[in-house]
Amino acid sequence: MSCIKRESALPSREGAGGNDFNAFSAMQPRTPGAIPADARNGARVKTHNVPPEGVYLPNNNRLAPHMRSPEYVQMSTAAAITLGVMPGTMHRCSCTRCLNLLLTYPEGCRANCAYCGLARHREADRDYADRNFIRVDWPAVPMAEVVDIIARDGDKTPFHRMCISMITHPRSDEDTVSVLKAWTARIDPASLPVSILSNPTTMDRADVALLKDLGADIFTVALDAATPEIFDRTRGKGVDSPHSWSKYWEVLEHARDIFGKERFGAHIIVGMGETEEEVLRLIQRLVDMGGHSHMFCFFPEKGSLMDHLPATPRDQWRRVQLARYLIDYAQVRVEHMRFDDQGRVISFGIPDAALDDIIDKGTAFRTSGCPGKEAADVSACDRPYGDSPPSNVASYPFPLQDVDIRKVRQQLERERPGECYEAGDDLDSANWTKPLAPRIV
Numbered sequence: 001m002s003c004i005k006r007e008s009a010l011p012s013r014e015g016a017g018g019n020d021f022n023a024f025s026a027m028q029p030r031t032p033g034a035i036p037a038d039a040r041n042g043a044r045v046k047t048h049n050v051p052p053e054g055v056y057l058p059n060n061n062r063l064a065p066h067m068r069s070p071e072y073v074q075m076s077t078a079a080a081i082t083l084g085v086m087p088g089t090m091h092r093c094s095c096t097r098c099l100n101l102l103l104t105y106p107e108g109c110r111a112n113c114a115y116c117g118l119a120r121h122r123e124a125d126r127d128y129a130d131r132n133f134i135r136v137d138w139p140a141v142p143m144a145e146v147v148d149i150i151a152r153d154g155d156k157t158p159f160h161r162m163c164i165s166m167i168t169h170p171r172s173d174e175d176t177v178s179v180l181k182a183w184t185a186r187i188d189p190a191s192l193p194v195s196i197l198s199n200p201t202t203m204d205r206a207d208v209a210l211l212k213d214l215g216a217d218i219f220t221v222a223l224d225a226a227t228p229e230i231f232d233r234t235r236g237k238g239v240d241s242p243h244s245w246s247k248y249w250e251v252l253e254h255a256r257d258i259f260g261k262e263r264f265g266a267h268i269i270v271g272m273g274e275t276e277e278e279v280l281r282l283i284q285r286l287v288d289m290g291g292h293s294h295m296f297c298f299f300p301e302k303g304s305l306m307d308h309l310p311a312t313p314r315d316q317w318r319r320v321q322l323a324r325y326l327i328d329y330a331q332v333r334v335e336h337m338r339f340d341d342q343g344r345v346i347s348f349g350i351p352d353a354a355l356d357d358i359i360d361k362g363t364a365f366r367t368s369g370c371p372g373k374e375a376a377d378v379s380a381c382d383r384p385y386g387d388s389p390p391s392n393v394a395s396y397p398f399p400l401q402d403v404d405i406r407k408v409r410q411q412l413e414r415e416r417p418g419e420c421y422e423a424g425d426d427l428d429s430a431n432w433t434k435p436l437a438p439r440i441v
């Protein structure tokens with residue numbers, strides 16, 4: 001029986017530059033505008049100096065209070081809902097497994113990465129604590145309250161991991177140590193392990209070693225860009241930002257030496273202008289070092305310098321997700337794969353039947369990141385809808401069901417005879433009976 005598709009069921013295949021992938025030549029960030037003097041360096045927040053009162057939920061109609069780490073940290077909307085400090089539900093997720101704590105200061109991050117909602121140029125229009133980041137708001141919570149809740153819940157906590165996310169700020173190194181010490185004073189890192197999402201620009205080898213000595217379990221470096229050219233264009237000189245590719249690799253090598261095999265990794269955003277072959281060769285390099293790759297699908301973050309550009313087409317993303325999983329967890333090497341003249345994967349380097357088995361398990365298409373308690377290849381850091389809306393999921397924050405596998409197969413152009421995905425099947429599936437709204441979008 002053949003499968004009749006409605007046109008609307010087809011996911012977007014249009015990438016930047018008119019291709020079915022986001023080409024380098026078309027993924028140029030826009031130039032940041034000037035920042036008024038009275039908005040620079042968190043001046044609005046510091047001048048008004050409103051004292052914080054407990055949990056702060058971002059609200060653009062209200063001046064953000066004066067909050068600083070290590071007393072305050074921000075966390076994703078999903079983490080705040082799971083921790084119980086804000087109300088809400090998430091589409092097809094009961095919780096997140098990673099408590100991601102982001103350092104916070106009125107001055108915010110002093111870097112200017114083109115794809116990031118926290119970037120410095122946003123001082124012009126939004127206080128730091130009110131900025132969207134990976135598509136969601138980040139409530140601010142007193143660190144003491146976070147620790148109280150986790151210590152109180154003990155083994156019953158839904159979280160599998162905590163992650164301290166550093167930003168580029170003169171106090172970031174010191175305050176990461178303070179937050180880690182506040183955590184380990186009350187919570188055993190053997191029962192709830194800690195990851196560090198580092199800021200290599202301000203760190204040296206001794207900083208990496210200190211975090212390991214204080215109980216951190218995994219150390220990650222957000223390379224984000226897959227090539228030196230994209231790195232420089234999106235987070236270096238191209239946008240008046242302080243980061244350099246060589247410094248990031250230097251710290252990644254410290255992490256390899258100090259944290260050891262399987263205990264370090266790198267974040268990579270797919271679809272900022274690299275070819276599939278380039279990003280997969282980078283993933284192979286990380287695996288050969290003994291580490292892992294944690295991938296994000298490029299999404300045009302509102303207010304960022306790349307918000308005018310298209311998200312990564314789903315076929316490009318699915319091929320890279322699948323190939324990355326094979327390299328990271330199935331001992332396939334990039335040299336076993338074949339690519340066309342545009343660098344697109346045309347053979348995954350394993351027999352069809354084995355590839356079909358891996359696709360049908362679905363794990364390859366889940367969010368990638370530091371592991372939790374479920375399995376070594378399942379990330380605790382599930383980042384619900386951090387790189388896509390629920391209507392066209394890029395990284396699945398939950399185990400895939402049959403309807404999701406059918407959608408992924410369609411995106412990979414590997415549908416089984418007689419099976420098809422219709423637009424919205426996954427949103428309206430009988431398997432999903434809770435109200436659809438409110439969702440995190």
Ligand code: SF4
Nearest residue numbers: 109111113116118119
């Ligand atoms: S350093 Fe990190 S938080 Fe700061 S602008 Fe760059 S990506 Fe965003």
